[in-house]
Amino acid sequence: MIAFLGSVFGAFNLQLLSPLMQYYRVGIYMVEANIACGFVAVFSYMLSGGHIEFSTNPTTGLFGFLDGKYEKC
Secondary structure, eight states: OHHHHHHHHHHHHHHHTGGGGGTSOHHHHHHHHHHHHHHHHHHHHHHTTOOOBSSOOTTTBTTGGGOOTTOOO
16 A cells, blocks of 8 residues: 555656756656655654664664675675
């Protein structure tokens, strides 16, 4: 359900901000849209009661992908 709502809001975002594509190149527009969606996702998660730390903890850390514990050999 969350993935479905994310895709609906993502499509809505693209439609709402499509006038900006007249002024920006497509690559710059997509980077800005993805960053904005990331901020909205983190804010929504925290608003719904989720726990996020600004650390490299792979479970609750915002930068958990940088942990390095699970590097390929």
